Amino acid sequence: MDADIRLTVDGELHELTVDTRTTLLDLLRERLGNTSPKKGCDHGQCGACTVILDGERALLCLALAVAHDGAEITTANGLAPEGELHPVQQAFLDHDAFQCGYCTPGQVCSAVGLLSEVDRGWPSHATADLTSDPELSDAEVSERMSGNLCRCAAYATITPAVQQAGGAR
Amino acid sequence: MTDLLEPRAMGRDLVRRDGVQKVRGTATYAYETPVESPAFCHPVQATVARGRITGIDTEAAEALDGVLAVLTSENAERLASTDDAELAVLQSPDVAFRGQVVGVVVAETSELARQGADLVVVTYAEQEHDSALTVDHPGLYAPEKVNPSYDTDVVQGDVDAELAASAVVVSHTYATAMVHNNPLEPHASTALWDGSSLTLWDSTQGVHPDRKAVCTVFGLEEEQVRVVCPYVGGGFGSKGTPHANVVLVTMAARALPGRPVKLALTRQQMFSLAGYRTPTIQRMQLGADRDGRIRALTLDVVEQTSRIKEFAEQTGVPARMMYTANARRTTHRLAALDVPVPSWFRAPGECPGMFGPEVAMDELAHELGIDPIELRVRNDPERDPETGQPWSSRHLVECLREGAERFGWAGRDPRPGVRREGRWLVGTGVASSVYPTMRQAQSTADVRFEDGRYVVEIGAADLGTGAWTVLPQIAADALGVDVDDVEVRIGDTRYPIASVAGGSSGTNTWGSAIAVAAREFRGKFGTDPRDGDEASGQVDQADTDDEHATYAFGAQFVEARVDVDTGEVRVPRLLGVFACGRILNPRTARSQFIGGMTMGLSMALHENSVWDPRIGQVANHDLAEYHVTVNADVGDVQAHWLDEEDPYVNVMGAKGIGEIGIVGTAAAVSNAVWHATGVRVRELPVTLDRLLTALP
Numbered sequence: 122m123d124a125d126i127r128l129t130v131d132g133e134l135h136e137l138t139v140d141t142r143t144t145l146l147d148l149l150r151e152r153l154g155n156t157s158p159k160k161g162c163d164h165g166q167c168g169a170c171t172v173i174l175d176g177e178r179a180l181l182c183l184a185l186a187v188a189h190d191g192a193e194i195t196t197a198n199g200l201a202p203e204g205e206l207h208p209v210q211q212a213f214l215d216h217d218a219f220q221c222g223y224c225t226p227g228q229v230c231s232a233v234g235l236l237s238e239v240d241r242g243w244p245s246h247a248t249a250d251l252t253s254d255p256e257l258s259d260a261e262v263s264e265r266m267s268g269n270l271c272r273c274a275a276y277a278t279i280t281p282a283v284q285q286a287g288g289a290r
Numbered sequence: 291m292t293d294l295l296e297p298r299a300m301g302r303d304l305v306r307r308d309g310v311q312k313v314r315g316t317a318t319y320a321y322e323t324p325v326e327s328p329a330f331c332h333p334v335q336a337t338v339a340r341g342r343i344t345g346i347d348t349e350a351a352e353a354l355d356g357v358l359a360v361l362t363s364e365n366a367e368r369l370a371s372t373d374d375a376e377l378a379v380l381q382s383p384d385v386a387f388r389g390q391v392v393g394v395v396v397a398e399t400s401e402l403a404r405q406g407a408d409l410v411v412v413t414y415a416e417q418e419h420d421s422a423l424t425v426d427h428p429g430l431y432a433p434e435k436v437n438p439s440y441d442t443d444v445v446q447g448d449v450d451a452e453l454a455a456s457a458v459v460v461s462h463t464y465a466t467a468m469v470h471n472n473p474l475e476p477h478a479s480t481a482l483w484d485g486s487s488l489t490l491w492d493s494t495q496g497v498h499p500d501r502k503a504v505c506t507v508f509g510l511e512e513e514q515v516r517v518v519c520p521y522v523g524g525g526f527g528s529k530g531t532p533h534a535n536v537v538l539v540t541m542a543a544r545a546l547p548g549r550p551v552k553l554a555l556t557r558q559q560m561f562s563l564a565g566y567r568t569p570t571i572q573r574m575q576l577g578a579d580r581d582g583r584i585r586a587l588t589l590d591v592v593e594q595t596s597r598i599k600e601f602a603e604q605t606g607v608p609a610r611m612m613y614t615a616n617a618r619r620t621t622h623r624l625a626a627l628d629v630p631v632p633s634w635f636r637a638p639g640e641c642p643g644m645f646g647p648e649v650a651m652d653e654l655a656h657e658l659g660i661d662p663i664e665l666r667v668r669n670d671p672e673r674d675p676e677t678g679q680p681w682s683s684r685h686l687v688e689c690l691r692e693g694a695e696r697f698g699w700a701g702r703d704p705r706p707g708v709r710r711e712g713r714w715l716v717g718t719g720v721a722s723s724v725y726p727t728m729r730q731a732q733s734t735a736d737v738r739f740e741d742g743r744y745v746v747e748i749g750a751a752d753l754g755t756g757a758w759t760v761l762p763q764i765a766a767d768a769l770g771v772d773v774d775d776v777e778v779r780i781g782d783t784r785y786p787i788a789s790v791a792g793g794s795s796g797t798n799t800w801g802s803a804i805a806v807a808a809r810e811f812r813g814k815f816g817t818d819p820r821d822g823d824e825a826s827g828q829v830d831q832a833d834t835d836d837e838h839a840t841y842a843f844g845a846q847f848v849e850a851r852v853d854v855d856t857g858e859v860r861v862p863r864l865l866g867v868f869a870c871g872r873i874l875n876p877r878t879a880r881s882q883f884i885g886g887m888t889m890g891l892s893m894a895l896h897e898n899s900v901w902d903p904r905i906g907q908v909a910n911h912d913l914a915e916y917h918v919t920v921n922a923d924v925g926d927v928q929a930h931w932l933d934e935e936d937p938y939v940n941v942m943g944a945k946g947i948g949e950i951g952i953v954g955t956a957a958a959v960s961n962a963v964w965h966a967t968g969v970r971v972r973e974l975p976v977t978l979d980r981l982l983t984a985l986p
């Protein structure tokens with residue numbers, strides 16, 4: 122079965138007819154040629170497909186396209202104009218917070234979402250004091266980034282990268 | 291001994307050349323290659339662990355609108371070579387393990403391909419299967435060699451007499467789990483057959499070895515096949531040799547000439563089709579004098595391979611050279627089971643093989659009342675115990691000493707289970723690391739002067755290791771120019787032949803070839819070349835040294851905390867010190883070291899492919915159930931290195947660093963957990979259930 126949807130990806134509007142089984146991840150990667158979000162598991166288990174979906178970080182492999190008519194998606198490649206880098210991306214470069222790079226666009230988007238959540242005072246499992254604003258401690262960042270697996274295991278450089286980007290805001 | 295290159299670019303902390311593409315997500319991995327109207331593949335897998343296909347009904351799949359082809363053993367092309375049984379895809383109705391490929395559906399979209407694969411009905415005559423590894427499996431046999439070509443058994447001296455003469459003997463069985471590489475990018479490809487030649491964008495650790503395998507299997511000439519792979523989303527060995535998916539995607543492409551096809555294994559499929567590390571059982575004896583001098587060492591290893599293809603992990607090999615002993619025996623026995631084909635996983639041999647022995651050293655130290663670092667120092671051999679050769683450089687003792695200093699080892703109370711902070715029992719542990727420094731026999735590099743810059747071409751691979759960045763540093767110093775004046779192109783069989791990125795040998799091999807090419811270039815054209823001047827160099831023209839035993843060494847320190855009620859293990863501190871020759875780029879090197887160490891932590895605490903011997907498959911075959919270390923599992927991870935220059939290994943003075951980080955970590959964790967709790971966990975991973983009943 123097919124359905125018509127409109128979707129804005131990295132600032133560009135698309136009018137599409139999609140198979141109702143199609144995930145946003147496959148739609149971007151296999152039809153729109155936007156392979157910035159990666160597929161590591163297709164089951165919401167690795168975080169490689171993380172993007173900013175309608176303002177929040179989200180997993181594209183768990184999102185059916187048909188259920189997101191009108192949605193706005195920003196991938197890692199849409200975070201900054203070409204030739205520039207988002208502060209999170211710059212921090213990942215500065216800290217060498219990756220090796221193979223396959224988890225990286227997802228990590229970057231996840232970090233962008235995380236910083237916005239922290240700005241809004243959202244607590245996490247690592248937040249001891251629920252009455253004051255969460256800080257970007259190691260434990261907070263690690264906890265909040267734990268939905269993004271890195272098989273190259275760059276965690277020890279990802280955490281300070283996120284903190285640097287958070288401090289630079 | 292070789293004349294070392296003067297390090298000007300080498301050793302500099304340079305940002306990755308492919309970094310911007312990676313943080314934006316514009317680096318294109320194999321499946322992502324932009325091609326005109328691709329078709330999509332979905333494999334069909336065997337649902338029995340052993341048997342014979344009695345019927346395949348593809349009618350419903352073929353009737354599905356948008357399905358382009360359904361290939362099975364009944365209609366797939368006959369391959370030119372089926373010598374490698376793992377790659378003999380769709381050639382016979384026999385099923386050798388559950389999950390084996392029995393078909394593939396190619397369709398206009400990935401959704402249709404998957405639906406089509408679900409519609410293929412395969413019936414089987416199922417046979418009894420045997421898939422459980424046991425220490426006394428009746429089928430155990432001695433392989434001819436162990437990976438890649440080490441002796442299966444080595445016996446030196448009179449083991450029994452030395453054991454009998456020992457004041458203390460530690461004798462235990464250790465075990466490591468079946469583990470899967472699970473690179474985050476699945477095994478994936480895009481393939482295009484134009485009727486006479488193949489272009490294969492494949493996620494591989496070596497475009498040339500990949501091409502060679504494809505040519506052999508399909509009976510093609512090398513000129514007919516181009517393999518391209520600029521980026522690899524991790525491999526850790528599993529992309530070092532092609533697996534069934536590569537044959538399958540090529541078959542699909544050849545069935546649809548002119549149409550590019552894409553195939554990515556699902557995460558679940560990777561648990562049966564992409565290689566893994568065999569579980570190992572290690573029976574170990576260490577006999578020593580009162581003063582800690584080892585008299586006898588025995589390590590008898592039992593592990594598995596698949597019935598259709600042998601892979602013999604060289605688990606006993608590091609125990610042959612690590613420490614002194616008057617007598618020693620190391621053996622390997624395999625059971626050939628109805629299981630998927632095991633293969634390389636980061637530091638095959640050394641990684642599992644430094645678990646049992648390094649825990650045994652800790653046990654021996656405790657028995658003798660000697661500090662575990664001191665015990666290792668007392669048994670540090672002056673020459674390679676196996677060959678009698680001198681070391682090109684061996685700074686294990688220095689790594690242990692410097693690590694002890696940095697970690698704060700001095701004054702450590704050796705008693706186990708006596709430190710408690712709130713809910714946590716606290717302990718520290720140490721283990722040694724080692725990895726051989728290897729150079730492959732074949733690699734060629736071209737150097738060309740182009741528009742005022744030097745272009746170096748070699749079919750090397752960057753799996754995240756930093757080759758895009760580090761090879762220009764080597765080339766710059768070999769040519770005596772600024773690194774910004776060098777461009778290196780890799781990842782394509784159009785460039786000269788390169789060896790696999792495996793065995794931590796890539797930089798050694800390719801860098802040596804580049805250095806020869808630079809020397810040839812300067813010899814021919816001097817320092818004032820003209821546009822288009824070109825020279826090439828081969829690694830076998832580089833100086834070799836057969837007189838020395840060449841290894842990298844390291845020491846791993848761990849602080850472990852164990853929850854006294856739940857047995858939960860946390861590792862707040864992981865510290866490694868390595869002696870790996872010259873470090874070519876501290877930034878990418880550090881990432882490799884901490885990546886390896888953290889993967890070692892993962893192996894220690896989490897990774898376990900739980901085998902269900904009743905149905906013959908990994909029960910936890912996805913990333914929700916197969917646990918790997920996540921960010922919250924990691925605390926302070928530090929990698930340090932000694933200034934070591936080794937003039938015997940290559941002109942860079944550098945040893946490989948991609949694998950040593952994972953070696954020894956798990957033993958250090960287990961040793962730290964014992965120090966925290968008094969519970970000795972000899973079987974990996976160190977999970978709660980293995981601690982809980984034994985906790986004080």
Ligand code: FES
Pocket residue numbers: 159160161162163164165166167168169170171180181182183
């Ligand atoms: S691909 Fe979406 S979470 Fe793994």
Ligand code: FES
Pocket residue numbers: 218219220221222223224225270271272273274275474523524754
């Ligand atoms: S950088 Fe390779 S998986 Fe994270």
